Amino acid sequence: MKRLIPLGIFGVLIVFLVIGLSLKPKEIPSPLIGKVAPTFSLPVLNQENQIFTPSEMLGKVWLLNVWASWCVSCRAEHPLLNELAKMKLVPILGLNYKDQDPAALKWLTELGNPYDLSIVDAKGLVGIDYGVYGVPETFVIDQTGKVAFKHIGPITPDSMQKTLLPLIAKLNK
Amino acid sequence: MMPMRPRYKNFLMIYFLVCISSLCLGQPSQSQNKDQQVIKEAPFLASNPALEVKVKEIAEELRCLVCQNETIAGSHAELAIDLRNQIRTQLQSGGTKESILQYMVERYGDFVLYNPPFKAKTSLLWLGPLALLLLSLFVLRNYLRQQKNTNKTAVYDSADLAQARELLRQSKPVNHLSNPSMTKDN
Numbered sequence: 001m002k003r004l005i006p007l008g009i010f011g012v013l014i015v016f017l018v019i020g021l022s023l024k025p026k027e028i029p030s031p032l033i034g035k036v037a038p039t040f041s042l043p044v045l046n047q048e049n050q051i052f053t054p055s056e057m058l059g060k061v062w063l064l065n066v067w068a069s070w071c072v073s074c075r076a077e078h079p080l081l082n083e084l085a086k087m088k089l090v091p092i093l094g095l096n097y098k099d100q101d102p103a104a105l106k107w108l109t110e111l112g113n114p115y116d117l118s119i120v121d122a123k124g125l126v127g128i129d130y131g132v133y134g135v136p137e138t139f140v141i142d143q144t145g146k147v148a149f150k151h152i153g154p155i156t157p158d159s160m161q162k163t164l165l166p167l168i169a170k171l172n173k
Numbered sequence: 174m175m176p177m178r179p180r181y182k183n184f185l186m187i188y189f190l191v192c193i194s195s196l197c198l199g200q201p202s203q204s205q206n207k208d209q210q211v212i213k214e215a216p217f218l219a220s221n222p223a224l225e226v227k228v229k230e231i232a233e234e235l236r237c238l239v240c241q242n243e244t245i246a247g248s249h250a251e252l253a254i255d256l257r258n259q260i261r262t263q264l265q266s267g268g269t270k271e272s273i274l275q276y277m278v279e280r281y282g283d284f285v286l287y288n289p290p291f292k293a294k295t296s297l298l299w300l301g302p303l304a305l306l307l308l309s310l311f312v313l314r315n316y317l318r319q320q321k322n323t324n325k326t327a328v329y330d331s332a333d334l335a336q337a338r339e340l341l342r343q344s345k346p347v348n349h350l351s352n353p354s355m356t357k358d359n
Contacts, residue, residue, distance in 0.1 A: 025241065026241075028238060028281065028282060028284045029282060029284075030282065031278065031279060031280070031281070031282040032280075098251070123255075124251075124252075124255055128255060128256070128259060128280060129280060130280070131280040131281045131282075133238035133239055133252055133281065134238070134239065
């Protein structure tokens with residue numbers, strides 16, 4: 001019996017360590033999930049005098065992808081966004097976060113533009129309202145305007161197939 | 174003398190428990206470079222030092238989400254600068270510490286607080302170390318009680334020791350290895 005106690009403690013420790021390995025401490029759960037997406041009014045990239053507010057998208061499932069031309073991981077996920085745009089499953093809106101218009105436009109010309117439109121958040125204040133802390137981030141917003149899901153970091157083929165596409169299909173039913 | 178092994182084992186176990194509990198009790202190291210303010214803020218500091226003190230006080234309670242072991246006061250990340258500006262703006266427009274912390278939690282969750290509230294979700298964080306401490310004390314108490322009992326059964330006075338020494342001297346020609354029971358509890 002006595003010999004089993006340290007073994008038991010060791011076992012518990014191993015369980016905790018294994019759980020620890022599978023956690024992603026960089027991905028902080030968003031308190032926005034299930035809540036109405038914060039509202040804002042911001043100009044649209046390359047569209048003079050056009051102002052966008054999220055309420056325009058009510059009734060549709062849409063993606064809000066936070067991106068910037070200075071963001072290296074955005075470059076990695078960009079081909080996937082282009083592919084997703086081709087599928088025409090959902091409107092993809094870009095939130096051009098703390099970027100400069102000329103650089104952003106150059107990026108879209110070079111890499112392709114998957115966005116229905118890009119919203120200019122030059123000061124990053126809308127980013128703060130959405131709890132953005134690491135670009136890229138992607139929000140899935142449902143018909144009622146609620147945040148259904150937040151993807152932190154670049155979208156990967158795996159997360160696209162296993163998480164995003166099934167979720168979009170489910171919400172679009 | 175008593176054989177050493179069980180005692181040694183108990184010591185190891187207590188040491189092990191103490192190690193675990195001290196790991197859990199250890200505070201996450203708040204940023205070491207708290208006092209290094211960002212250069213960009215120097216003009217603000219000069220214009221209203223009292224406000225800056227307040228900004229820093231609140232920023233020190235908030236975790237930077239980009240560099241997770243730094244406070245928003247200590248981090249040089251872009252987001253930390255933006256959030257410090259946000260704290261400043263809100264203070265200037267009449268915000269209180271509570272309202273600002275609430276504002277941050279609404280956006281980034283409890284994770285942003287260095288001093289998270291006690292909830293079902295954080296109960297292990299708050300109670301875990303205490304539970305480990307109590308467990309350690311329980312093991313220590315058992316250990317001490319056991320020690321007391323063994324001491325009761327093994328009382329040697331000087332006469333016993335003298336006798337033992339005498340026996341040892343007499344048995345010198347005998348080969349100990351051929352009779353291992355001699356070395357144990359006899």
